Amino acid sequence: MSLQAALRLTLGRLELDAFIEARAGETVALVGRNGAGKTTLLLALAGLVALERGRVLLDGEVLDDTSTGLHVPTEQRRVGLLFQDNLLFQHMSIVENVAFGLRTGSRSKREARTLAQRWLERMDLAAYADERPSSLSGGQAQRVGLARALAADPMLLLLDEPLAAIDAMARAPLRRSLIAHLGRFEGSRIVVTHDPVEAVLLGDRMMVLEDGRVIQSGTAEELRRRPGSPYVAELFGLNLWRGTSRGGFVTLESGMELVVPEAPAGAVLVSVSPRAVALHGAQPEGSPRNTWQGVVASVEPDHDVVRVRLEGVVPVTALVTAAAASELGLVEGARAWAAIKATEIVAYPA
Amino acid sequence: MMHRARRRGDKPPLPIAALAFVCALFLLLPLVALVLRAPWGRLVEEFARPEIRAALLLSLRVSLAATFLSLLLGVPLAWLLARWDFPGRSFVRGVALLPLVLPPVVGGVALLLVLGRRGLVGGLLEDLFGIRLFGTTAGVVVAETFVALPFLILTVEAALRSLDIRYEDAAATLGASAWTVFRRITLPAVLPALGAGAVLAWARALGEFGATITFAGNLPGRTQTIPLAVYVELQRGLDGAIALSLVLVVISLTVIVAMRDRLVSSP
Numbered sequence: 001m002s003l004q005a006a007l008r009l010t011l012g013r014l015e016l017d018a019f020i021e022a023r024a025g026e027t028v029a030l031v032g033r034n035g036a037g038k039t040t041l042l043l044a045l046a047g048l049v050a051l052e053r054g055r056v057l058l059d060g061e062v063l064d065d066t067s068t069g070l071h072v073p074t075e076q077r078r079v080g081l082l083f084q085d086n087l088l089f090q091h092m093s094i095v096e097n098v099a100f101g102l103r104t105g106s107r108s109k110r111e112a113r114t115l116a117q118r119w120l121e122r123m124d125l126a127a128y129a130d131e132r133p134s135s136l137s138g139g140q141a142q143r144v145g146l147a148r149a150l151a152a153d154p155m156l157l158l159l160d161e162p163l164a165a166i167d168a169m170a171r172a173p174l175r176r177s178l179i180a181h182l183g184r185f186e187g188s189r190i191v192v193t194h195d196p197v198e199a200v201l202l203g204d205r206m207m208v209l210e211d212g213r214v215i216q217s218g219t220a221e222e223l224r225r226r227p228g229s230p231y232v233a234e235l236f237g238l239n240l241w242r243g244t245s246r247g248g249f250v251t252l253e254s255g256m257e258l259v260v261p262e263a264p265a266g267a268v269l270v271s272v273s274p275r276a277v278a279l280h281g282a283q284p285e286g287s288p289r290n291t292w293q294g295v296v297a298s299v300e301p302d303h304d305v306v307r308v309r310l311e312g313v314v315p316v317t318a319l320v321t322a323a324a325a326s327e328l329g330l331v332e333g334a335r336a337w338a339a340i341k342a343t344e345i346v347a348y349p350a
Numbered sequence: 351m352m353h354r355a356r357r358r359g360d361k362p363p364l365p366i367a368a369l370a371f372v373c374a375l376f377l378l379l380p381l382v383a384l385v386l387r388a389p390w391g392r393l394v395e396e397f398a399r400p401e402i403r404a405a406l407l408l409s410l411r412v413s414l415a416a417t418f419l420s421l422l423l424g425v426p427l428a429w430l431l432a433r434w435d436f437p438g439r440s441f442v443r444g445v446a447l448l449p450l451v452l453p454p455v456v457g458g459v460a461l462l463l464v465l466g467r468r469g470l471v472g473g474l475l476e477d478l479f480g481i482r483l484f485g486t487t488a489g490v491v492v493a494e495t496f497v498a499l500p501f502l503i504l505t506v507e508a509a510l511r512s513l514d515i516r517y518e519d520a521a522a523t524l525g526a527s528a529w530t531v532f533r534r535i536t537l538p539a540v541l542p543a544l545g546a547g548a549v550l551a552w553a554r555a556l557g558e559f560g561a562t563i564t565f566a567g568n569l570p571g572r573t574q575t576i577p578l579a580v581y582v583e584l585q586r587g588l589d590g591a592i593a594l595s596l597v598l599v600v601i602s603l604t605v606i607v608a609m610r611d612r613l614v615s616s617p
Contacts, residue, residue, distance in 0.1 A: 046519075048523075073522075075523075075524075075525050075528075080524075081519070081523040087516055090539075091538040091539065100524050101524030104524055104527075152523075152524045
């Protein structure tokens with residue numbers, strides 16, 4: 001039950017041109033900024049948005065092929081879609097919601113109800129069967145939405161930011177529940193998210209969409225080690241600069257030169273963890289040669305550390321302890337020196 | 351939107367208050383006059399008169415038929431206008447709303463030209479199916495439907511437009527065909543608006559005068575509805591006209607009270 005889709009379409013300002021692949025049982029985490037085309041991509045796979053050019057192949061069956069004009073309508077696709085705001089039918093009871101996709105098949109009303117009830121039991125929601133969706137909490141409603149999508153027996157499951165509308169306290173339990181139920185689903189899944197933690201926990205593989213194009217794809221670890229764009233670097237909280245490497249030096253776009261012994265020659269991306277960036281009150285002496293001065297632009301507490309943004313020749317983010325931050329007098333507008341050891345710098349072809 | 355009433359102690363400027371008072375009186379006094387001048391003692395006798403009984407029954411039957419016809423034809427058009435982008439859509443919407451502003455008597459004349467005995471379609475209807483609309487009860491239904499339709503279309507289309515179309519998308523991903531989606535998702539969601547539109551259309555059909563008298567004539571028992579009977583009674587004396595008018599007033603007030611939340615959003 002694998003998916004291969006080449007999608008090309010224009011919708012308003014968005015120009016989507018993406019190829020997406022997912023094996024049976026695989027979860028692809030689709031990440032990207034707002035407006036990057038994530039939701040549109042899902043809608044196109046579901047057949048709810050028309051393709052200009054492309055081909056969608058699910059489990060060997062062609063769902064869309066613009067070269068032959070073939071288009072399988074949404075209701076015949078067996079593609080399940082879970083929306084961010086669950087979209088339960090408000091005029092139906094919860095068990096009727098879950099039974100909806102079962103009844104559109106050839107099942108009788110009673111049979112559909114029995115099966116739906118079983119799905120609710122699996123989700124620990126059997127007690128709510130005859131209630132209206134409005135009586136559920138956000139997390140419960142999202143589980144009913146998942147049960148409704150799964151009950152229709154899809155071959156591909158699309159989840160559009162399933163946790164985004166859930167309040168922080170309920171998010172972790174719902175995430176565990178999602179992982180458990182997705183694990184039992186045999187088809188491919190695509191989860192749209194903008195939370196790297198979610199992408200790592202839910203997805204086997206990440207795909208990054210920017211301006212309608214897939215700019216990077218791989219495991220979370222691969223992306224974290226070598227972020228291919230400022231967005232990916234931001235996602236993992238890393239510093240990323242573009243530059244040109246020659247003979248152990250990388251010249252950044254700003255003109256600044258970094259010592260990077262193991263950089264491949266040519267155009268490179270340079271990534272540095274904010275934990276590897278040391279801040280000093282005065283110009284540091286000794287081994288780290290990669291130092292420059294900047295002005296503190298923002299200071300944000302981040303759990304047990306402080307995230308300091310330094311603007312200067314090269315803008316950089318550093319993570320320092322709260323104690324260090326106050327010792328160095330790191331407040332907005334203060335001057336500080338950033339220093340990075342050459343061995344902490346990862347450079348790779350752009 | 352902020353909605354705030356002024357404090358109770360404050361007084362509005364005098365000219366505004368005076369004109370507003372005149373306006374309220376102007377709207378209220380005719381109703382008061384009807385109630386005061388009503389032949390309360392002989393009301394039962396008035397309603398027992400055959401021509402008045404006939405008008406009441408006919409109005410009820412015909413207005414309900416017109417409401418049903420408006421629902422049957424108006425809902426599909428409202429849906430099409432709300433959901434499909436076809437060439438000439440705004441033109442069709444304009445045409446659908448035309449009876450709202452068109453003088454009903456003009457509507458009656460226009461209906462005559464199409465559905466009258468020598469009209470474009472009327473002749474065919476009579477020759478092929480033996481259906482006569484001019485001067486018949488069926489003709490009254492047609493005239494009332496013509497003026498009532500816009501109320502239904504307007505209400506239902508607005509409701510369909512405000513509906514989140516993603517619910518229909520969700521239903522489609524669950525295997526529902528376009529017809530199932532319409533029947534099980536769209537229609538239940540707009541049911542309140544459907545009810546409101548139907549009540550408005552019914553009230554409009556009940557009060558219809560101009561198109562009815564022009565297109566269907568004024569035949570007691572066949573085409574003489576309450577408003578037409580009021581007009582005829584006026585030539586005889588006031589009592590019958592007032593009795594019939596009271597019926598229409600009571601119905602109108604009931605509709606307004608029942609629908610006050612939908613017609614105006616009061617705080």
